[in-house]
Amino acid sequence: MPNFNFESPRLPAEALSEGMRARRFLETELAEQRYPAHLTSWSSFDAGFSRRAGAAGFIGMTWPKVYGGRELSGLARFAVTAEMLAAGAPTFAHWIADRQSGPQILTHGSERARREILPRICRGECYFGIGMSEPNSGSDLAAVRTKATRHADGWRINGSKIWTSNAHHAHYLIVLARTGEPGPDRHGGLTQFIADLSKPGVTVRPIYNLAGAHEFNEVFFDDFAIPDDMVVGREGSGWDMVTRELAFERSGPDRFLSDYRLLLALIDRVGAEPNAHQATEIGRLVSHLTALVTMSASVAALLDKGISPNLEAALVKDVGTNFERDVPEVVRRLVPIEPSADREDDPLGQAAAQAILHAPSFTLRGGTREILRGMIARGLGLR
Amino acid sequence: MSEQAIVTDDISIVVQDQADRLFSSLITAKTLAELDHERWPAELWDPIAGAGLPLALAPEEGGGIGLSMAAAGALIALAGYHAAPVPLGETIFAQSIWARATGTLLEGSASLAPANAADCVSVEAAVDGYRLTGRIRSVPWGNQVANILLCAESVGGRWFLVLLPGFLTWSTVSANLAGEPRADIVLDGIVVPAEHVRPYSLEATSGLLPFGGLLRAFQMVGAMRRALDLSVQYAGERQQFGKPIGKFQAIQQMLADAAGQLAAAEAACARAAAEWDGADFAFFAGVAKARAGEAAGRVAEICHQAHGAIGFTQEHSLHFFTRRLWSWRDEYGNETYWQSSIGQSVCGAGDADLWPRLAPLS
Numbered sequence: 103m104p105n106f107n108f109e110s111p112r113l114p115a116e117a118l119s120e121g122m123r124a125r126r127f128l129e130t131e132l133a134e135q136r137y138p139a140h141l142t143s144w145s146s147f148d149a150g151f152s153r154r155a156g157a158a159g160f161i162g163m164t165w166p167k168v169y170g171g172r173e174l175s176g177l178a179r180f181a182v183t184a185e186m187l188a189a190g191a192p193t194f195a196h197w198i199a200d201r202q203s204g205p206q207i208l209t210h211g212s213e214r215a216r217r218e219i220l221p222r223i224c225r226g227e228c229y230f231g232i233g234m235s236e237p238n239s240g241s242d243l244a245a246v247r248t249k250a251t252r253h254a255d256g257w258r259i260n261g262s263k264i265w266t267s268n269a270h271h272a273h274y275l276i277v278l279a280r281t282g283e284p285g286p287d288r289h290g291g292l293t294q295f296i297a298d299l300s301k302p303g304v305t306v307r308p309i310y311n312l313a314g315a316h317e318f319n320e321v322f323f324d325d326f327a328i329p330d331d332m333v334v335g336r337e338g339s340g341w342d343m344v345t346r347e348l349a350f351e352r353s354g355p356d357r358f359l360s361d362y363r364l365l366l367a368l369i370d371r372v373g374a375e376p377n378a379h380q381a382t383e384i385g386r387l388v389s390h391l392t393a394l395v396t397m398s399a400s401v402a403a404l405l406d407k408g409i410s411p412n413l414e415a416a417l418v419k420d421v422g423t424n425f426e427r428d429v430p431e432v433v434r435r436l437v438p439i440e441p442s443a444d445r446e447d448d449p450l451g452q453a454a455a456q457a458i459l460h461a462p463s464f465t466l467r468g469g470t471r472e473i474l475r476g477m478i479a480r481g482l483g484l485r
Numbered sequence: 486m487s488e489q490a491i492v493t494d495d496i497s498i499v500v501q502d503q504a505d506r507l508f509s510s511l512i513t514a515k516t517l518a519e520l521d522h523e524r525w526p527a528e529l530w531d532p533i534a535g536a537g538l539p540l541a542l543a544p545e546e547g548g549g550i551g552l553s554m555a556a557a558g559a560l561i562a563l564a565g566y567h568a569a570p571v572p573l574g575e576t577i578f579a580q581s582i583w584a585r586a587t588g589t590l591l592e593g594s595a596s597l598a599p600a601n602a603a604d605c606v607s608v609e610a611a612v613d614g615y616r617l618t619g620r621i622r623s624v625p626w627g628n629q630v631a632n633i634l635l636c637a638e639s640v641g642g643r644w645f646l647v648l649l650p651g652f653l654t655w656s657t658v659s660a661n662l663a664g665e666p667r668a669d670i671v672l673d674g675i676v677v678p679a680e681h682v683r684p685y686s687l688e689a690t691s692g693l694l695p696f697g698g699l700l701r702a703f704q705m706v707g708a709m710r711r712a713l714d715l716s717v718q719y720a721g722e723r724q725q726f727g728k729p730i731g732k733f734q735a736i737q738q739m740l741a742d743a744a745g746q747l748a749a750a751e752a753a754c755a756r757a758a759a760e761w762d763g764a765d766f767a768f769f770a771g772v773a774k775a776r777a778g779e780a781a782g783r784v785a786e787i788c789h790q791a792h793g794a795i796g797f798t799q800e801h802s803l804h805f806f807t808r809r810l811w812s813w814r815d816e817y818g819n820e821t822y823w824q825s826s827i828g829q830s831v832c833g834a835g836d837a838d839l840w841p842r843l844a845p846l847s
Binding site for chain 1: 744826
């Protein structure tokens with residue numbers, strides 16, 4: 103069985119100062135009631151917030167200055183995003199672009215893609231969606247059937263993507279499409295493309311989730327044209343890129359802070375003198391949360407060193423999302439609540455309603471618990 | 486190396502390597518099976534002490550190795566990985582605590598007391614030193630160690646660190662679930678000399694429990710890793726329905742769950758080690774003990790399930806590790822004790838203070 107590389111990294115000075123700067127920025131946001139923290143999380147869309155965060159230099163922080171970034175470390179980004187999520191900030195407009203699309207374009211995109219897109223992401227004005235899942239390709243990503251074919255002036259895409267968060271707000275999707283034969287390991291013949299959603303040939307259909315919210319979509323491509331310089335990476339390298347991207351997608355604080363504001367609302371409701379049961383259950387959650395903060399910081403430090411810690415990232419997401427699912431269940435054991443989205447006089451009940459209705463997605467999005475545990479088992483040497 | 490220690494400085498790598506070789510050669514299933522809780526394992530302790538390992542955390546200028554808490558913790562986890570049936574971790578912590586208080590080292594092995602969160606010892610000044618009254622239960626190796634480091638409270642509510650000579654009269658010696666000796670000691674007005682008593686300031690309400698708790702947490706990390714190593718190995722070898730049981734998704738999912746528990750326990754320990762010199766050490770030590778203790782129960786359950794009947798026998802080694810996990814999670818404060826302490830602290834401070842406390846920005 104391999105070792106896990108979890109340690110408690112000491113953050114460099116720039117990460118500490120950026121984290122503290124983000125904390126001050128968020129204190130102002132909250133003081134001026136710019137968003138309802140008990141109802142929002144990183145998966146809440148708010149373009150105004152993203153523009154303010156961009157203006158403050160909190161998006162694309164690690165990217166080169168020439169593309170609008172600030173050339174800071176991944177740990178500085180970790181410190182800032184952790185502060186954002188703990189403050190319940192509605193980061194989703196820029197979240198995907200900042201977390202994974204931008205880094206992919208920076209590493210594998212054309213010079214035109216970098217120059218045209220990255221500075222707008224940094225300003226909080228340009229949003230992305232992930233075009234991986236399809237109606238018949240969920241956990242089994244290698245079964246992707248959306249097809250990209252070569253034309254004289256670039257590529258044409260045909261097919262559909264589903265569960266595409268943000269597609270109705272986003273300017274671009276990065277689409278994983280089949281460009282060749284899958285080969286014996288099924289990982290070949292996949293390529294990623296930047297699809298400009300303002301162009302003709304794409305239709306976005308809303309899918310309302312069980313909470314009644316329009317967060318994700320089905321996206322149809324009909325002879326959708328993509329120029330050559332909007333291919334990301336080499337033709338056929340899609341699988342490797344997606345796999346690496348997932349280490350970023352799975353290890354961040356977004357995998358354990360989705361309902362952190364509910365935990366805070368609970369602590370507030372319980373007050374300074376909890377009974378024995380309340381103290382014990384809250385203490386248990388805090389012990390889990392502390393471990394997760396360290397695990398996630400540790401993976402951020404490894405990513406900074408250029409290590410791709412796929413096992414550790416899968417562990418963060420598995421343990422983290424289980425914690426997220428636990429929070430609302432603990433809350434309702436400790437205090438009587440009536441979860442309801444529209445009781446303005448009861449922030450705890452509102453926060454609980456939000457968490458309970460969204461909880462099923464925590465252990466599905468970004469790779470189901472079962473797929474992650476399969477990856478962990480592979481890491482342990484069982485497969 | 487068979488352990489997880491990710492240590493960056495050269496000296497700690499040397500110590501880890503040396504300790505791993507020493508433990509591997511000294512500790513086998515046979516020695517573990519033969520040891521009796523009433524007999525001091527000199528054949529194990531002497532070479533371990535000879536290698537200087539009990540001084541891992543004591544400062545270099547005072548004659549110790551001067552490892553960081555993270556590196557010393559990795560060494561303690563390694564001892565847990567081998568189920569080392571000696572009070573190595575207890576002595577490592579006792580040497581460090583005593584060296585910090587007095588600038589001197591202890592002679593020989595040591596333990597930390599109270600180990601039971603409900604026990605309390607009172608101390609009062611006497612003509613020829615300090616008088617101690619109280620009962621301390623289940624002191625680890627309390628009948629065999631040369632020193633017992635104790636935290637005691639005066640009538641005025643002040644706390645003191647007290648060095649008790651070992652080999653005191655103990656009322657009973659029992660074995661924990663793993664067969665490790667635990668001694669009940671009655672202090673009925675025994676007087677210790679003034680030079681063996683020092684004022685004690687760290688989170689006095691919990692005495693030495695944060696140190697003992699972090700010690701057990703690191704040991705549990707090592708023992709959990711071994712139990713999981715054994716399980717992965719067994720799942721790869723044991724064939725049923727024509728293939729290794731590790732090829733079944735049901736087994737894979739169980740062991741992945743256990744790996745997540747272990748990872749969280751490791752991370753909680755790493756965080757507590759990083760807080761070693763900080764003002765909030767006791768809080769994070771409690772977090773580590775609570776998280777590792779919870780993980781230990783789950784990991785032991787899963788590893789036994791994966792092993793089937795053979796893991797329930799003395800013919801397989803799994804029990805050396807799982808019996809320790811079941812004991813260690815209850816010593817120096819169980820999960821409920823620490824969770825409650827964490828919860829009271831967090832609620833007392835209020836919701837706005839939680840994130841600044843947990844965020845790695847300090």
